Amino acid sequence: MAAPIPGSTHECEGSMASVKAVSSAAPLALRIVAECPVSKARACTLTLPHCAVSTPVFMPVGTQGTLKGITVDQLEDLDCQICLGNTYHLGMRPGPELIEKADGLHGFMKWNRNLLTDSGGFQMVSLVELSEVTEEGVTFRSPYDGKEILLTPEQSIAIQNSLGSDIMMQLDDVVSSTVKGPRVEEAMHRSVRWLDRCIAANKNPDRQNLFAIIQGGLDAKLRKACLDEMTKRDVPGFAIGGLSGGEEKDDFWKMVTLSTEHLPREKPRYLMGVGYALDLVVCVALGCDMFDCVFPTRTARFGSALVPWGSLQLKQKQYAKDFQPIDPDCQCPTCRRHSRAYLHALFKSDTAAMHHITIHNISYQVISSCVFEHI
């Protein structure tokens, strides 16, 4: 496991870049390389235990310790520097004890770069009919075996400690942004309390970074209150949560910009669940550094290839005799070798079709986030 990053400022190089350790012992350092004079966009180098990451960064999601048919070598060749694992799923199968024995999730899946794990809490929103939230934690009925499980902040952190991810997310009380009323405020306050419990439960603060997640739904007052509280805690980074669940775009952007306005400049901002390329560019302009979404890999499995002008549904008949690559300007391995027609036909008979499109979609997302170059 990589050593913690020294928390000193003497690595400053010139007046343009500012290096600051984000907290006294955290294994994370953010160096702002450039800032856009017009928008709030910034390009940074985020140094984490396994390697440095250029931001803005798009993080592919490898839910169960694998990225949907792609080998770790292929992922490295696509210049992916950080990807996601899902605490809930991995906590169920194969379980934290086994992963700890295998030298953490890095050792289990043989990924040598960075990993970010979520708390397991998002399943609360997506599987909401199965859960009950109390002050103690979230009760699920497992879809695998029907058993009741209680996920507490302590347990979420314990699992993530076993997984050994470079960045861990706090367990937050998530409500869909379409929910209104007192539940939103209750969830916001509870998330703050759970943040403190997560901080206390982290066994490896020298190797694993715990991020807070700003809640508050679409209510500016609540969000501001949450920001005020959470920024008092000494965490290495912040996520903007509770969005991308189906809200109106205008409301969405307002909450994002409000959040980045009140988050410390020298700590990374992770906007959770944003995956459409258009949103990505806007959110970078609003000051966000990190993004994730299952969309590119999930949509690949349905035959949908992402392109600058939208997406191609390669299963459609019109592609049966279309011999261009997905995107003639794209340099990914799929576009360099294969045509839409080939992928269209392959889709009917073999899983390799999904792999080809997944590779293209990830490459597309990673390249899009090479907005770094343009800032």
Added chain:
Amino acid sequence: MRLELSRAVQGCRLGLLTGLGNTGQHSLEVPGCLLYTCCATVPHLTQDTLHTLRDLPSVTQVSVDMYFAVHHMLMVSYAGLHDTVLFCSLHDSANSIPAGHVTNKTVSVWGSGGRIELTAARFMAIQAAIQPDFYQSMADGETWQAGTSRKRVRKAVDRTLAHLDECLVLHQKTQELKQSEIFGVVEGGDILEERLRSARETAKRPVGGFVLDGFHSAAMDQDVRVQLIKATSAELPQEKPRLVLGVGRPDEVISCVEAGVDLFESFFPFQVTERGCALSFNYNIDPDPETAGTSTPTVLEFNGEMPAVKKLNSNGDENMTPYEMNLKDKRYHDDFRPLVEGCSCYCCKKHMRSYVHHLLVTNELLGGVLLMLHNMAHYLGFFKSLREAITSDRLQDFKNRVLHCREGD
């Protein structure tokens, strides 16, 4: 195309199939296997993952039904195959063909839209589009069902010869097939006289080689197969290659090689992959310096654990052979060893049984990718060792090693 035989040992032919490809610069060692593809791609694999495999066969196999999935000649080059040597078979041996759709003038294949009936003319038009380096002639192979009547077997032989003659005429007339070779197909079910008749008649025609049909695993007993292939082989010219369809298990491969077969398909590793299993049988006969001089290894030393056949796995697939391990079995949950110790495939160099087990249990696509890589590598290694054993006169040691995990050996 030329078959250069370097030796024949105990019935096994060893040599090199040369002069393959556009410029004739490719060759294939014999006995050997072709690279199995489904829709012109090796299942589960993209170019990057495929090329982690070393010593890939220089000849790729495609089948006529694939043409109806991708329906354009350019498909071949877009699939990345343009630089390879192609053999085209009629069917895909990994899929079972519904019976009852053969007539005097036609055979049927199944594409994405359903059944397609082929006359010899249509069959040859497809060959002209695919432009394989060699291909099997159109054939009636529907003799594999139990209790096929003598009359039906005879008809299969007759039809197949008639199709061959028609295909030969069309082949001569087709500009696009000038560089291609047509292989005659030997039929005859499990009836010796018909097999001999088919072989003798087919051998009279100007074909580049022979495809032995109707011998696949479900069709007949090992012993019957071996007898019939031996007899058939004796009727065929020595200098022309023989390819058998539908045979893939290591024990069946070995006995077919001893009976005079040169080439095999490689659908077997794919089938093993599809049932979540990994080939694990030992084919290495080089003495381990630490045990040289001691008695031959016992069954218990097989890859360090009991062979799968001796235990009843709850997840066992009924098609599972003694040559593989079932990675879905719970015992691999915390097994941190590679699939096969000493295997140099990507999966074994990078990953462990526990991880592959997890991928299979969670239905993750990467499971298929990794297993396919391992199974292909293992299978190719088996063929390489087989050739080395024949070369160095150690075939019996090789057979002992590969076959000893079977009951009663």
